[in-house]
Every structure is written in structure tokens, then in C-alpha cells.
Amino acid sequence: AIQMTQSPSSLSASVGDRVTITCRASEGIRNDLCWYQQKPGKAPKLLVYAASSLPSGVPSRFSGSGFGIDFTLTISSLQPEDFATYYCLQDYNYPYTFGQGTKLEIK
């Protein structure tokens, strides 16, 4: 199975900061990568699919980039509602696999 390694595993930041989370695949996955946000006790919410596409309703401060092995999720200006845990997911081949998560906390 493809391993997805996220970094950092946790991150402290302030409202208004620019934040970047990275995800590295153990082998090339083209752009078959998405990013999810999850808040405690809630289902995940899709933020980015196909590495850089945003579903309708996702704020433009979120952006994704990358191809092949290395991917990033950037939040341009943190808002209070962005403090959550973020996961990457590869849907290049089976089994689909998630990263271990990045917990974004308020500094």
C-alpha cells in the first residue's frame, strides 16, 4: 500500500498566519491527492481534490499544490474556524490511504 507521510504532525499558529502542511507519498501518485479537514466529533470535510481543485463552498484562502510525490496544503490567512486536524488522502490506487494527520492549534 502507498504510504502517505504528513508533516508536521502538529502545528501552533495564530489567526492571520500563513500555514503550509506537506504530504509525501511513498511512490508517485500523479495528482490523485486530496485534503480533508476534521473537527472533533465531526465527519471530515473535503477541502481540495485532484491536488489543487477546490469544491464549491471552500474558502479561497485554502490552496493545494503538487504532483507525483510531494504535495502541500496552504492556508493563506488563518481564521479561528480553521483550527482543526488535516489529512491527506491518495486515491491513485487501492487501498486508498490517508496520512496520519496534522493538528493545527491556536498559539
Next chain:
Amino acid sequence: QVQLVQSGAEVKKPGASVKVSCKASGYIFTSHLIHWVRQAPGQSLEWMGWINADNGNTKYSQSFQGRVTITRDTSASTAYMELSSLRSEDTAVYFCSRDLVGVHVSWGQGTLVTVSS
């Protein structure tokens, strides 16, 4: 609006089976895949498999070694996930999702399954 409503929490003994349901509304049920994903306490997410709600075709993660079965009832717009030979490590919240990537993703609220003797 699109809704996926899952069945309630379950407590099972080791070795038993559990069947979780996921009732869809607000869209044409047979037009999308339904995925199942689980999350053990404090852990990341784990993909279990999907069902094509139209033709019933399935794809499973080999991690479950034949213990998982996903079915659907098109007349009830409901998908089901059954996990057998339960062990303590299967204690988790189980989620269904319409699709998993793309513009049509929606999730159920999650179902807590506790495996305890």
C-alpha cells in the same frame, strides 16, 4: 439537500458481527459510489471499501481480509457495511461517504462501534 444518515451506536462482543446502515436522501442514490471509512479513537482515517450503488459492484481494502461486506438496497436508498469476527481493535467510528473525492462528496454523521467483552 444531500443527507447520509447512519444507524446508531453499537456495542458488540469479540467475535461477533456488526452491520451499520447509511440512508441517503436528496440525490439519485444509484448515481454515486458509497465509501466506508473508519477512525479508531485518536487515530487517523482508514478506508475500508466502496460499493457502486447502481450495479452493486464492490471494492474492499485487503486490510480487512474478507471480514467486511458492503451491500445496498436501492429501494431503500440505503447502503450497509457489515464487519465480522470483531476484535477490540475494531472499536472505532465508522463513516459512510458519497464519493470520497470530487465535487459531490458528502458524509454521514458516523457510527461508534465498541467491541468489548
